[in-house]
Amino acid sequence: MLICEVGPVRFALALSDVAEILPIVPLWRPPTMPRPLVGFVMVRGETVAVLSPALLFDGDAAEGVAVDLYAHLVRVRGEAATCLLVDRAAEIVLDAVVRPVADNASYRGCVTGMVDAGEGQAHVLSVPRLLADGAAARIDALTADAARRAREWA
Numbered sequence: 001m002l003i004c005e006v007g008p009v010r011f012a013l014a015l016s017d018v019a020e021i022l023p024i025v026p027l028w029r030p031p032t033m034p035r036p037l038v039g040f041v042m043v044r045g046e047t048v049a050v051l052s053p054a055l056l057f058d059g060d061a062a063e064g065v066a067v068d069l070y071a072h073l074v075r076v077r078g079e080a081a082t083c084l085l086v087d088r089a090a091e092i093v094l095d096a097v098v099r100p101v102a103d104n105a106s107y108r109g110c111v112t113g114m115v116d117a118g119e120g121q122a123h124v125l126s127v128p129r130l131l132a133d134g135a136a137a138r139i140d141a142l143t144a145d146a147a148r149r150a151r152e153w154a
Contacts, residue, residue: 001096003117004074004086006053008124012059013074014116017018017127021089022073023104030146038085040146041073048081048148049139057107079136081143098124108132
């Protein structure tokens with residue numbers, strides 16, 4: 001499990017859901033994007049969408065997302081080229097014991113369990129559930145549009 005921190009919240013991602021961990025790079029955000037989509041980055045010539053877990057899970061979170069110099073982008077595997085903006089990719093836990101939680105305990109059942117990790121517990125997130133119900137397709141469409149805009153200005 002990869003343990004990530006976003007503010008006071010710790011969450012875990014299965015390493016099989018993680019493609020890579022990147023240092024923070026400049027983000028660009030076209031107008032009229034959905035709040036959780038904080039922008040796009042270029043990764044080896046590919047336009048990749050960046051989602052904010054803070055805005056995904058807290059509808060009352062401040063509109064602007066402060067990006068710290070030491071933040072990380074966690075690129076996740078899945079249908080859409082997507083990174084999660086985290087304050088810190090904190091640690092990797094091997095042989096983690098995941099305790100299940102009820103399916104209705106979180107939005108779309110995205111939290112599938114709890115795991116003990118270093119400084120406390122972390123919510124285990126399911127990336128496929130996070131990007132379910134057409135979210136991946138919408139992110140792909142927005143990313144394609146952003147890539148087209150970037151090519152026009154290159």
